[in-house]
Amino acid sequence: MIAALLDAAAGGDRRALARLLTIAEAGGDAADALVADAYRRGITAHLVGITGPPGAGKSTLTAALAVELRRNGATVAILAIDPSSPETGGALLGDRIRMSALHGDAGAFVRSMAARGALGGLAAAAAASLAILVVAGFDFVLVETVGAGQGEIDIAAEADTTFVVLAPGLGDDIQALKAGILEVADVLVVNKADRDGADRLIADLTFAASLALPPGGNPSDGAWPVPILQTTATTGAGVSVLLDTLSRHRRWLGTTRAGAEQRHRRAGRRILALATQRVTRRLTEAMERTGILAGLSEAVANRALSPPEAVERLLEAAGDYAGASPHTALGAGAK
Amino acid sequence: MIAALLDAAAGGDRRALARLLTIAEAGGDAADALVADAYRRGITAHLVGITGPPGAGKSTLTAALAVELRRNGATVAILAIDPSSPETGGALLGDRIRMSALHGDAGAFVRSMAARGALGGLAAAAAASLAILVVAGFDFVLVETVGAGQGEIDIAAEADTTFVVLAPGLGDDIQALKAGILEVADVLVVNKADRDGADRLIADLTFAASLALPPGGNPSDGAWPVPILQTTATTGAGVSVLLDTLSRHRRWLGTTRAGAEQRHRRAGRRILALATQRVTRRLTEAMERTGILAGLSEAVANRALSPPEAVERLLEAAGDYAGASPHTALGAGAK
Numbered sequence: 001m002i003a004a005l006l007d008a009a010a011g012g013d014r015r016a017l018a019r020l021l022t023i024a025e026a027g028g029d030a031a032d033a034l035v036a037d038a039y040r041r042g043i044t045a046h047l048v049g050i051t052g053p054p055g056a057g058k059s060t061l062t063a064a065l066a067v068e069l070r071r072n073g074a075t076v077a078i079l080a081i082d083p084s085s086p087e088t089g090g091a092l093l094g095d096r097i098r099m100s101a102l103h104g105d106a107g108a109f110v111r112s113m114a115a116r117g118a119l120g121g122l123a124a125a126a127a128a129s130l131a132i133l134v135v136a137g138f139d140f141v142l143v144e145t146v147g148a149g150q151g152e153i154d155i156a157a158e159a160d161t162t163f164v165v166l167a168p169g170l171g172d173d174i175q176a177l178k179a180g181i182l183e184v185a186d187v188l189v190v191n192k193a194d195r196d197g198a199d200r201l202i203a204d205l206t207f208a209a210s211l212a213l214p215p216g217g218n219p220s221d222g223a224w225p226v227p228i229l230q231t232t233a234t235t236g237a238g239v240s241v242l243l244d245t246l247s248r249h250r251r252w253l254g255t256t257r258a259g260a261e262q263r264h265r266r267a268g269r270r271i272l273a274l275a276t277q278r279v280t281r282r283l284t285e286a287m288e289r290t291g292i293l294a295g296l297s298e299a300v301a302n303r304a305l306s307p308p309e310a311v312e313r314l315l316e317a318a319g320d321y322a323g324a325s326p327h328t329a330l331g332a333g334a335k
Numbered sequence: 336m337i338a339a340l341l342d343a344a345a346g347g348d349r350r351a352l353a354r355l356l357t358i359a360e361a362g363g364d365a366a367d368a369l370v371a372d373a374y375r376r377g378i379t380a381h382l383v384g385i386t387g388p389p390g391a392g393k394s395t396l397t398a399a400l401a402v403e404l405r406r407n408g409a410t411v412a413i414l415a416i417d418p419s420s421p422e423t424g425g426a427l428l429g430d431r432i433r434m435s436a437l438h439g440d441a442g443a444f445v446r447s448m449a450a451r452g453a454l455g456g457l458a459a460a461a462a463a464s465l466a467i468l469v470v471a472g473f474d475f476v477l478v479e480t481v482g483a484g485q486g487e488i489d490i491a492a493e494a495d496t497t498f499v500v501l502a503p504g505l506g507d508d509i510q511a512l513k514a515g516i517l518e519v520a521d522v523l524v525v526n527k528a529d530r531d532g533a534d535r536l537i538a539d540l541t542f543a544a545s546l547a548l549p550p551g552g553n554p555s556d557g558a559w560p561v562p563i564l565q566t567t568a569t570t571g572a573g574v575s576v577l578l579d580t581l582s583r584h585r586r587w588l589g590t591t592r593a594g595a596e597q598r599h600r601r602a603g604r605r606i607l608a609l610a611t612q613r614v615t616r617r618l619t620e621a622m623e624r625t626g627i628l629a630g631l632s633e634a635v636a637n638r639a640l641s642p643p644e645a646v647e648r649l650l651e652a653a654g655d656y657a658g659a660s661p662h663t664a665l666g667a668g669a670k
Contacts, residue, residue: 032643039641054388055505127642170390170505260636267642268632275618275646280611287607297603301595306374307462307602308367311610 002034006041009136014109017136021111024128028281031128038131045134046250049159050144051184056167057191061233062144066102068239074139075107079129081145081155109138124277126155127270156184157269161249163242165189166205168197185226186249189242193230202228222258224249283314292317337369341376344471349444352471356446359463363616366463373466380469381585384494385479386519391502392526396568397479401437403574409474410442414464416480416490444473459612461490462605491519492604496584498577500524501540503532520561521584524577528565537563557593559584618649627652 002023008016024031050062059080066076102108113129126143133141145155156162164185169192188205190198205228227245231238253259287293296314299305305313337358343351359366385397394415401411437443448464461478468476480490491497499520504527523540525533540563562580566573588594622628631649634640640648 035643036641039638039644131641263636264629264632267635267645268628270642271628271631271635271645271649272619272622274642275649276611276615278643278646278650279614279618283610283614284607293603293606294599296606297599300602300606301598303374306371306466307605307609308370309374310602310606311613314606314610315613 002030002037006034006037006132006135009132010041012137017109017132018111020132021129024132025113025125027125027128031125032278035128035131038135041135045138045141046161046246047130047134047159048140048142048246049156049162049184050142050165051156051162052165052189053170055170056165057233058144058165061163061165061189061191061231061239062142063102064231064233064236064239065242066108066142068236068243069140070102070105070107072243075137076102077109077133077136077138077141078111079126079133079141079143080110080112081126081143109133109136123155123158123273127158127274130158157266157273160253160263161186161246163187163189165191166201167192168195168201186224187242187245188226188228190228190230191233193238194232194235198230202230222256224252224258224262286317287314290317337365337372341369341372341467341470344467345376347472352444352467353446355467356464359467360448360460362460362463366460367613370463370466373470376470380473380476381496381581382465382469382494383475383477383581384491384497384519385477385500386491386497387500387524388505390505391500392568393479393500396498396500396524396526396566396574397477398437399566399568399571399574400577401443401477403571403578404475405437405440405442407578410472411437412444412468412471412473412476413446414461414468414476414478415445415447416461416478444468444471458490458493458608462493462609465493492601492608495588495598496521496581498522498524500526501536502527503530503536521559522577522580523561523563525563525565526568528573529567529570533565537565557591559587559593559597621652622649625652 002020005016005020009020020034023034048065050058050065052058062078062080066078069076102110111129111133113126126145130141130143143155143159156164162184164187166188167190188209190202190205192198209226209228229238229242229245231242233239253263292314296305296310300307300310337355340351340355344355355369358369383400385393385400387393397413397415401413404411437445446464446468448461461480465476465478478490478494491499497519499522501523502525523544525537525540527533544561544563564573564577564580566577568574588598627649631640631645635642635645
């Protein structure tokens, strides 16, 4: 069934695409199988991650990028990860996009995905969704994540090129976020560049970026110097320069040794993140199966047991819960 | 050695306390053993989590709370989790605290902990640090986390009472953060309450809090209705009301059935988070031991292998890497 749906989606069937995305969002073994299947079909799309703190104007910039890409004749899918609650979620971006030039355009596709509280499941669901959008044949897939926590950084690691979008006037503590954010940025974008404080932000970023250069990493080694660009997404100013930079980065990834190394590094991070999520899922399943957590929780709450001791008992009871292969029986522990 | 250090710390030896915190921050088996040891000594302190988005004024509020608690005769430790890079980190809060009335006060203790990029290790290190501060005999331990990502929410779950601090004027998207934040809040604090927009923020929070009530949960069932309080930390306005609310919440936790249920629920979340971290640590160790990640990363980067397939091979190669007990030999897999 999955294979038939993938065939249909690859042929342009948008209902098949939507059904596959629903499977991907549910996560679990079905989503994993789907990703493996999707990967075997080869990949030509370029995945662009767009992340940064709330208020930076990421949604508007994402829409502006999509419009410009369409103007150049490329097809575009947008996956917007929305941390809002299911009750209120998704409407905002959807509304903005609908207002834009993409509405009714067969070469563009927009999907919102609400972030759920589930432990670590979001990045896996996003990864599966991205794999499907790639199979569907879009030239570019833009994934926008709201916020700049670890979950968002994990999702950004799925992208080939990551834009980190900042804006002046987001509060003093924005400085504190830079360290973690700089690590995932291929391009730093100062949006709302017409506002007061943009010059100061650019100066700060330039300084921070100079500190973040990898040891021995400089342009003469073929390293990618993270550019700091200015945009005003509401008017479209700076967007075409941003797309030129995207093309340059794509060439760098595909043709240089340093670019290949970056691709390997990011793939490693993705594998590790996905492995952790899978183990967490098995652990949760084992806990639900054995019903052991309630007793341990009560003991820890009453200080009769320390959390590390509770973890030890939990993992013992779960046996080889972490067995990733479907051929390994859950519960058939080594002990 | 650990036991002797804990004895000394419990007796008021601040150098022993600092050495224990260094062990806790390093994480790993030594930190776990330390926590188990600390728990056996019994717990009387009340742990207060203070979290919320950057710019809300958490550091100032934390200092104001500590000063007020000291005025009431209680001893206080502050653990500030700082996401800044090691190069620039920690200075800000330290400076603010030094300026405050706590400097040179033997009944107060301040420790900053820099957030490292390490996968999931921060919450475990914070939990170990908190356990030690409790052993050291402080009446109140305040843990301040900057940011509102999953890591910070995990740390907040360690607390008995969690204050989520917001402020007007932090950007439009602040709305989007509420859902995840509301889940961990025992008290919502609108700081900088003298600023424009505070009334609107309070109205929004009141509405959001009314949606977030658990199914069937209302005050007549003994549930805790999350209060929304106003403070101006820079002047101290509202801080004593906040402390009264803290006392009420502490009584609720200790004397009602709903309070006991909340303590069990949070303990369960802590155990699960800690178990995930431990498994991730074992997984990372196994990868480093087998050296398998490099080959898998290259295959995934070149699209020769899908990430879920890479994860399967990784977990197979790691065997029962996740064995939590020190008695289980790493690598002695079930297969």
